[in-house]
Amino acid sequence: MTLPDLSALWLTFRLAFLVTLILLIIGTPLAWWLANTKTRLKPVVEAIVALPLVLPPTVLGFYLLIVFNPNAAIGGFWLSVTGDTLAFSFAGLVIASVVYSLPFAIQPLQSAFESVAEGVMEAAASLRASPLDAFFTVAAPLSVRGFLTAAVLSFAHTLGEFGVVLMVGGAIPGETRVVSIAIYEQVETLRYGEAHALSLILLAFSFAVLMFVYVFNRRHRVHVH
Amino acid sequence: MAKIFRPFLICALGAVVVTTPAVAAEARVAVATNFKSTIDEIEIAFEAQSDHEIIVTSGSTGKIYAQIVNGAPVDVFLAADQERPRRLEAGGRAVARSRFTYAIGRLALWEPGEAETGPGRLAGGDYRRLAIANPDLAPYGVAARQVIAALDLDDATEGKFVFGENVGQVFAFVRTQNAELGFVALSQLLTMPADVRGAYWTPPQDAYDPIKQDAVILARGADNEAAHAFVEFLKSDGAVAIIERFGYGTE
Structure with missing residues (x-):
């Protein structure tokens, strides 16, 4: 067994952490809106959110390459603001991963919010809690399992991301060469020792995280009704 | 045998008769x-x-x-x-x-956005990204590295590299303009219509192993x-x- 490629591992954890944070921040209001809206557009938004679940990463990666084009609108805007292209950059990977892992954050949050009884929120409102106040003191604590599941799934899914990164990353060490890409290269070049080292770390970590979620969910069963 | 299978049997026999002597x-x-x-x-x-x-x-x-x-x-x-x-x-x-x-295979430096390209472009450094195939995975990547070394451009290209898994991906990086130029296979360029191909330069064969x-x-x-x-x-x-x-x- 060879020493694992720690720079790829560290890069991947940074990416997964940042993506999870962003997804919780933008996912919470979006999921709350989806859980409470009465608009007829709801199925459209739900379908868009769920798209990355069914689209092959190659489709996503191909479209992202086109969107990231520095001579097109979004890629050009990014270039003029930051001086760097979205493709082949850490920022680009963050954006790609946020899109790719979006359903893994939205769906658990939405179903958690949906099970918060309307009456509870009305009671909070009648006690003159502002909607934001009611959300943070009533809905959020009741949805703690939803938050945990969303965070863990987003993190783990980003950790395991491969196809999209392969297409838009450019495999730059320390910048876009994440762990799955490193493992892929090692396997392709028959460096099985290094591949084993990284794979084993990933396997052990993923198992530990999932175990934690299941144990936590068992202990902290939140009863809504 | 059930009647329903008869057509299949006839087809199967027919197939044997037709294929055996050929x-x-x-x-x-x-x-x-x-x-x-x-x-x-x-x-x-x-x-x-x-x-x-x-x-x-x-x-x-x-x-x-x-x-x-x-x-x-x-x-x-x-x-x-x-x-x-x-x-x-x-x-x-x-x-x-x-x-x-x-x-x-023959290597080509490709820059679709320009009328002309060549080693001078690489040396000038007036570009953000140079795409090559990953030298660990693809022979065209090894060749690209050899050309860069032969032209003494290691310093000029330092930090500009992005790596495709293969030349097909390098082609996509350049085609979608995410990288301004890249080392692709000449054969890829020749399958494109000449009017959208843009500029390319083929390094001399002695600059890289065939x-x-x-x-x-x-x-x-x-x-x-x-x-x-x-x-x-x-x-x-x-x-x-x-x-x-x-x-x-x-x-």
């Missing part, structure tokens, strides 16, 4: 992706002058190699390097001495007439003309 055979040919559009044309020429047929599949040389080692039904393998066919031969999975170089692509008949195809006929055709003047027209050299 001499035509069928060979499965696995080809490296960079050669796919070339082989499509060679296949048409081959089947026009032969009763035999070939069935072509394409993929990366490394993956086809792994599939063959794990028992994939392949009669002829057209790799993008010499290493994999050599290994198959050494391991007894290929017919001894059937290995030969069918094409020599990208020799070897073919080999696999053990499964040892007694397959179609496999042998196809490999012979691949060496013929007709096939060589097609191969060269697609931007490859031949031996």
Whole structure:
């Protein structure tokens, strides 16, 4: 067994952490809106959110390459603001991963919010809690399992991301060469020792995280009704 | 036997009658992706002058190699390097001495947004990204590194590299303008219409080791007439003309 490629591992954890944070921040209001809206557009938004679940990463990666084009609108805007292209950059990977892992954050949050009884929120409102106040003191604590599941799934899914990164990353060490890409290269070049080292770390970590979620969910069963 | 099966039985018998006396055979040919559009044309020429047929599949040389080692039904393998066919031969999975170089890949520096490109562009450093195939994974990546070293451009290109898994991906990076320029295969450029191709420059052959692509008949195809006929055709003047027209050299 060879020493694992720690720079790829560290890069991947940074990416997964940042993506999870962003997804919780933008996912919470979006999921709350989806859980409470009465608009007829709801199925459209739900379908868009769920798209990355069914689209092959190659489709996503191909479209992202086109969107990231520095001579097109979004890629050009990014270039003029930051001086760097979205493709082949850490920022680009963050954006790609946020899109790719979006359903893994939205769906658990939405179903958690949906099970918060309307009456509870009305009671909070009648006690003159502002909607934001009611959300943070009533809905959020009741949805703690939803938050945990969303965070863990987003993190783990980003950790395991491969196809999209392969297409838009450019495999730059320390910048876009994440762990799955490193493992892929090692396997392709028959460096099985290094591949084993990284794979084993990933396997052990993923198992530990999932175990934690299941144990936590068992202990902290939140009863809504 | 139930009446319902009768038509099938007749069909099956018919099939036996039709196929048994025919001499035509069928060979499965696995080809490296960079050669796919070339082989499509060679296949048409081959089947026009032969009763035999070939069935072509394409993929990366490394993956086809792994599939063959794990028992994939392949009669002829057209790799993008010499290493994999050599290994198959050494391991007894290929017919001894059937290995030969069918094409020599040529590298091209491609810059679609410009009217002219060349080593001066690389030296000038007035670009953000230079895409090359990953030298660990692809022979075109190794060749690109050699050209850069031969031209003494290591410092000028430092920190500008982005790596594609293969030349196909490098092509996509440049085509979508995410990288301004990149080292691709000349054969890829020649499949594009000339008016959208933009500028390219082919480094002199002495700047990099020839990208020799070897073919080999696999053990499964040892007694397959179609496999042998196809490999012979691949060496013929007709096939060589097609191969060269697609931007490859031949031996």
